[in-house]
Amino acid sequence: MQAPQRYPELFLAPERTPDSFWTSLGYFNLYRITVAALFLALSFVYEDALALGSHSLELFRITCMVYLAMAVAFQAGLWRFRELFNVQLSLHVCVDIFAITLLMNASGGMRSGLGVMLVISLIAAAIVAPQRLSYLYAALATISLLLDQTYWVLSQDQPFNSYVQPGLLALGCFVAAGITGWLAQRVAANEQLALLRGRELATQTRINQLVLQDMHDGVVVLDRNGRIVQHNPQAQFLLRAEPLVGADIEVILPEFTERWRSWRSGAEGGSVADLVVRGRDIGLRLIDTGTAEGFSVLFIEDTTRAREQAQQLKLAALGRLTANIAHEIRNPLAAISHASELLNEQKPGEDPARLTRIIGDNTRRLERLVSDVLQLNRRDRIAAGPIQLHPWLREFLAEFVANESANADRFAVDAGEDMWVEFDREHLRQVLWNLLRNAARYAGPEHGAVRIALRGYGGRVEVSVIDNGPGVPRSRQGQLFEPFFTTEAKGTGLGLYLARELCAANRATLEYVNDSTGAHFRIRCLEARAA
DSSP states (O other): OOOOOOOGSSSSSSGOHHHHHHHHHHHHHHHHHHHHHHHHHHHHTTTTTSSTTTSSSSHHHHHHHHHHHHHHHHHHHHHHOOOHHHHHHHHHHHHHHHHHHHHHTTTGGGSSSTTTHHHHHHHHHHHHHHHHHHHHHHHHHHHHHHHHHEEEEHOOOOOOOGGHHHHHHHHHHHHHHHHHHHHHHHHHHHHHHHHHHHHHHHHHHHHHHHHHHHOOOEEEETTTTTTTEEHHHHHHHTTOSSSSSOBBHHHHHHGGHHHHHHTTTTTTTSSSSEEEETTTEEEEEEEEEEOTTOOOEEEEHEEEEEEEEEEEEEHHHHHHHHHHHHHHHHHHHHHHHHHHHHHHOOOOEEEEHHHHHHHHHHHHHHHHHHHHHHHHHHHOOOOOOEHHHHHHHHHHHHHHHHHHHGGGGGGOOOOOOOOOOOHHHHHHHHHHHHHHHHHHHHHSSTSSSSEEEEETTTTEEEEEEEEESSSOHHHHTTTTTTOOOSTTTOOSHHHHHHHHHHHHHHHHHHOOOOOSSSSSEEEEEEBBBOO
16 A cells, blocks of 8 residues: 655645746746856856856856756756656756855855855745745755855864854745745645636636626616616617617706706605607616716616516416406306206296206306406405504404304414504405405314414514415425416306405505415515504
8 A cells, every 4th residue: 555645745746836837937047047158158267266266267167067967958958847846846956056056155255255046946936836945955965055155164263153144045045935934835826816806716717707798688787977888788779779888868868867966966856757869668767886986877678668577467467367368258158048948848837946946056157257357356445554453352352253154263463563564455355255265264263263363573464364274285386376376166266366466555465375284375475563
């Protein structure tokens, strides 16, 4: 079994090494070539007059030539082998340390001043090297400096206190490597974050472009002077102008000039406008982006198109409703017609009670159907007001029990505290009457078989009608609120549909909750406060 690597981050795979690291290493090597070539040229031009090679000019020249050759070889290797980055980097730094130490020795040791070149090499390496390697390079440089100083102390009889200068330089190597490595890590982290944010921004920009291009409404971005900076294709179609970018909104929409200036000045009521542009009704809505540049967004809605679509939906709904009404009327009319024919054919002495009862039942069914359809027409005629539920429910239950000939013990109200709702009284009466009649039909005879529960939270009040009956099968729950859907032989199928429409007219919702064995209908309405 292969032992795990102790420091895996020191042996980066080729795909994990950023291209910027290889680029930095290439520039670092060009610096190495330049320094080696410059020192070699100076040694031939000035010989030892500049203190370069003052101790051993021959060693200085040989070191420069080998150093230059190694640097050229490194440069060629960087173009051919893009793998094992840390190995190549370590080889480069080790050659630097060895060559610079020999150049220092050939030039007189620490007094030559070439030791600072070690710091430069360590700083350059720490930019792209892991921190552990940076400290390793600093340790190697320290050892080289101490060995070189030891040579001068032993062979040239320099005093022992001369170790202070190489010691300080060694300390500088560690400090430079540590600080540079830390800064490089910060820069690398910021670079990764910037790349990530850039990708996220590019993705979000692309999504926004797709959404804007597919929107039915026009979107226009305006600067503080009213010039168009950006727009989507639908805006150009609605404004009928080309080009839009750079155009003045006051020139394109002269009717909007007063509203625009009023909105820019901070006056209320200028952010929305309805205009007629080239034969089409459009609605305009301005929103401030809150940016320092003062950009604002103008939404352009084609109200003509929206009105046409709404009309088509109304006609389609009217067509379906009319077809359903015709279907529901056909059966009672057929029964009445058949009973009338039987009455005409009845022989003297026969009892006509059964036939007249059929006619009466179907006539009442037609009457209920017409009444429910008329209620649909009156759903928008609301007179909503605050209703205190506790006393209102007591009166309502008493009326319901008396009219439906029901047992009052079967009904219970579960409420911890009194609540107020904003609702039309007659509408709430019709909705609860329908729900309680359905619940009483399927609930058992026990006390409290039908329960009205009240619960309030977050400015809403929930009025639930819960029974202990068999509930509604899952297969039919999706059809509960469809018009003319009923399981009752004599029902019209408009009760629940009408109840939900009346709730919607009062800014409330009616829904079926599948959380109990019986049926559970819940009304969510607005909470009201006592006057």
